[in-house]
Amino acid sequence: MENRTSVEIGNDAGRAADNVVAALEAQIVSGQLKNKAPLPAERELMEQFGTSRTVIREAISKLSSLGLVETRPRFRPIVRKPDYATVLHACGNVVQHLLTDKTGIKNLYDSRVFMERALVRDAAMSARKEDIVDLKAALENNRNAIPDSLEFYKTDVAFHGVLYRIPRNPIFPAIHEGYTSWLAPQWDQMLRSPERNEVNYIAHKAILDAILERDPAAAEEALTNHLKAAWEFVRVTFDWGEE
Amino acid sequence: MENRTSVEIGNDAGRAADNVVAALEAQIVSGQLKNKAPLPAERELMEQFGTSRTVIREAISKLSSLGLVETRPRFRPIVRKPDYATVLHACGNVVQHLLTDKTGIKNLYDSRVFMERALVRDAAMSARKEDIVDLKAALENNRNAIPDSLEFYKTDVAFHGVLYRIPRNPIFPAIHEGYTSWLAPQWDQMLRSPERNEVNYIAHKAILDAILERDPAAAEEALTNHLKAAWEFVRVTFDWGEE
């Protein structure tokens, strides 16, 4: 009952799982396997593809690391059509290994500063009316949350998030999610206080004011000051070495 | 009551394998398993960890998707200490699924334009003498390669690569590698010609001139024109719809 003739071109010792991966991949993107639906049972797949469960499991593992299915320990894999957040999430597992020392964190933080400098400049030059509305609303939420550090953290992230949405490129919000999930958790919450919140609120306000003035240079400078100050505060608090 | 909210998507379902992964992970980062060295044989690992080969193989598969080892079909996995290129490499497999339609490609291309606009601006403002030397050399290579489209492609990539190195953040060159490996292969080579090469060389020269003039706005504009024109050429050539 074994159809071993399914040898594709170049029967190179390539993994049989790759064929299964490719097939399921096609079924997922074509919608034949619907999003959010569970994958067929392993024993069914092994019959469907004429291979052993070993291969099926390896294929599912690959699909999982590709972000095409979502696996939980004892549950059926769930089909998931990939999006930009998926990519960043997949990166996260690897990124973690690069943040073990201060250098790694600094590099990532610097890249964020670089990114957001460009973002605020872009915002100052080409933010639409809706964007301005969103920014003002985010800033207002920011101000109201000053007494509550946890809430302020959320509004802080949200304010920056608006900046990432202004270019209307879905990649950018995903990057933002990456930064906040990789960079912040280590210290961002613990060293907040109403006083710090006030400082950050003022910084945000300065950024928004510059955007309203349509002044890219001022916006960039305000953003830079904001993030540099935040880094400096973290650096001193944790007694990291000099720059 | 255990909190099983870890909805890791790049994660595999095997919990026993996770222990092995964690252990090997630690051995890799601690240098106990040296970089570029082969992993112990599977049968040895299964004795070392007291588990079945199933679990060991699953762990290796996961390490592979984490970028901590490099696997070739019939060969011993090679230990690879993670770096920024590793992250991008891990992303690549997922990214591929987002580039199936024009929208996905456009989003990625736009993000590249956004990134490089910021890069040339940064270069114009803070390029060092060495950077200028590198840029001039890259441009010269560019010019010499105009008759040879394949060679020109390499020098083209190299020229942009210099821009990514100027901020001296190792994340940026990795991003550049991502862009070139994900974005270009689909069309970049095939629609080159000495005439196009000439055009691109001139565009590069304009960028460098603006950088030499320490004029961020001019540099940004030159870069934007360069990349927008390249996109437009691709768009028309492939008869993609309007913007």
Added chain:
DNA sequence: AACGCCTTTTGGTATGACCAAACTAAAAGT
């Protein structure tokens, strides 16, 4: 030292089995 030959090692795959958790549906209780 380079090449070809032979033995061992090792990764890829197939089977079959077992367990515990998840699922399902019938049975019991309200």
Added chain:
DNA sequence: ACTTTTAGTTTGGTCATACCAAAAGGCGTT
């Protein structure tokens, strides 16, 4: 009639074993 219990059935996670072909290593010849 509806919720809760419960018993039976799937199904994922793991183990053990076996076989094959390709890689690795040893060895003698050139």
